[in-house]
Amino acid sequence: MKLHCEVELVNRHLPTFGLRGRGKGSRAVLSLCRPSDRALSRSQAGPVQLVIYTLKDKTGSRYKANSSNLKNFLAAVRLAHQGCAVETLPLLTVAPLKTSEVEKPKTKMVITSKKDYPLTKNFPYSLEHLQASYCRLARIDMRMLCLKKLKKLDLSHNHIKKLPATIGDLANLQELNLNDNHLETFNEMLCSSTLRKSLQSLDLSQNKIKALPLQFCQLQELIYLKLDDNELIRFPFKIGQLSNLRFLSAARNKLPFLPSDFKKLSLEYLDLFGNAFEQPNLLAPNIQLTVPLTLLEISARAILDYRIPYAPHIVPFHLCRDLDTSKSCDCGKSCLNSFIQATVTMNLHCVAHTVVLVDNMGGTEAPILCYFCSLTCYSQFLDRSTKSNNR
Structure with missing residues (x-):
């Protein structure tokens, strides 16, 4: 033509x-x-x-x-x-x-004071990077959730208490910074949203979060995760599923120990300084064994060990939740409600190339939970530990 x-x-x-x-x-x-x-x-x-x-x-x-x-x-x-x-x-x-x-569409906007925050004017729909810090925001502005091209959202240094599930509609969001707010929880609905495929960096430091939801580990594109200066008492149970995670910082929290799944991480940088880690004691285990095993326990172990698919449309929803929180024995097999639990010492260099000292004494070790599906597995682990310490 x-x-x-x-x-x-x-x-x-x-x-x-x-x-x-x-x-x-x-x-x-x-x-x-x-x-x-x-x-x-x-x-x-x-x-x-x-x-x-x-x-x-x-x-x-x-x-x-x-x-x-x-x-x-x-x-x-x-x-x-x-x-x-x-x-x-x-x-x-x-x-x-x-x-x-005739101007080129605006892709970046930085607001660092309340007086500069737009009240009567919409944000440009072409924005890819939006920072609104020190604006005393008590909640996330719903106008931000219409910015479908947004890749980076920085809402640090505000007064935000809750996260709306609609943040998950920002399909291109790669970086989310919520440092220094008043968050007490992380909305589990976000973990099953489009953020699963887009979010690579998340900063939740300087908040009041005590625990992250079990579903948090569905955010499998995460590379950077900052959780410093919160009130964390535990990591997500299946944190090892975050296979792309390379930088993890959770300094100055209240972690007593690390979950067993922590051993599956492969990090470049790890900072756990200033946590209230307990002294591990392998000889004082928490015994939850049931002899003989219940039919539920036998069935659950078979489903997990043989990797049989399960979902709410196959088995009841509460059983799915139980299976999602299953434990892995040192022998490689799974257990559900019948197990022996103990804490052992792990050198954090086993999971990270660079490790910030855990305490002022120069240590790089932390207690980690271990599970054993039977008394036999527990006894064999004790024998190996004893021989290793005698060398």
Whole structure:
């Protein structure tokens, strides 16, 4: 499709610098083309391009064409070609454009005081990075949740107490900073939202969080996790499922020990300084063994050990929750409600390349929970530990 016409090329940024175009058109050929990449098949071709050929530029200048705007433009051209009355055509009157119409869409906005926070004006829908710190926000502004292109949201240093589940509708959100707020919980609905596939960095430091929900480990794209200066008494039970996690900081909390799943992590940086870790004692276990095993325990172990799929539409919901919190024995098998629990010492260098000292004494060790599915497994573990300590 080609159109021979007079064309004037105008730089959209000129009005922002107080400059004008030369106001003179030149003879050109206007054409709609596909991208010239031969590696792409017709079915894989990218967006339509608007190409302008001039005497000085015979190879043509290419511009991406917005499909919706292009459709409306061509519809108007077609009606004009058919001889429709001018009054019926969707034409604009000749007038200077507003600065906002020619400016590049705003992708970043930084607000660091309450007086600068917009109350009567919406946030630009083109935003990809929004920071609203020190604004005394008591809740997340619902206008922010309409910013579908948002990749980074920084709401640090506010007074936010709860997180709405609708944050999960921000499908492109990669970084969420909620440092220094009044959060007491983390909404479990967010863990099953689109954030599972997008969120890579989460900062919840300097809040009042005591525990993260079991579903937290569904955020499997997490790389950075900051939990410093909270009131944490435990990590998520299945924290080892965060296979992409590389930086974990949970200093100055109230952690008495680490979950057994912690051993599955592979971190580059770990900071657990200033936690109230208990002294491990392998010889004082918590014995929860049931002899003989109940039918529920036998069935649960079989489902877990043979990796049989389960879901609420297969077994009752409460059984699914029990299976989700199953324990892994040192022998590799699973157990549900019948087990022996003990704490042992683990050197944190086993799971992290760089470890911040756990205490002022220079230690890098912390207590970790261990589970044993039988008395035999527990006895064998004691024997191995005794031999290791005697070497």
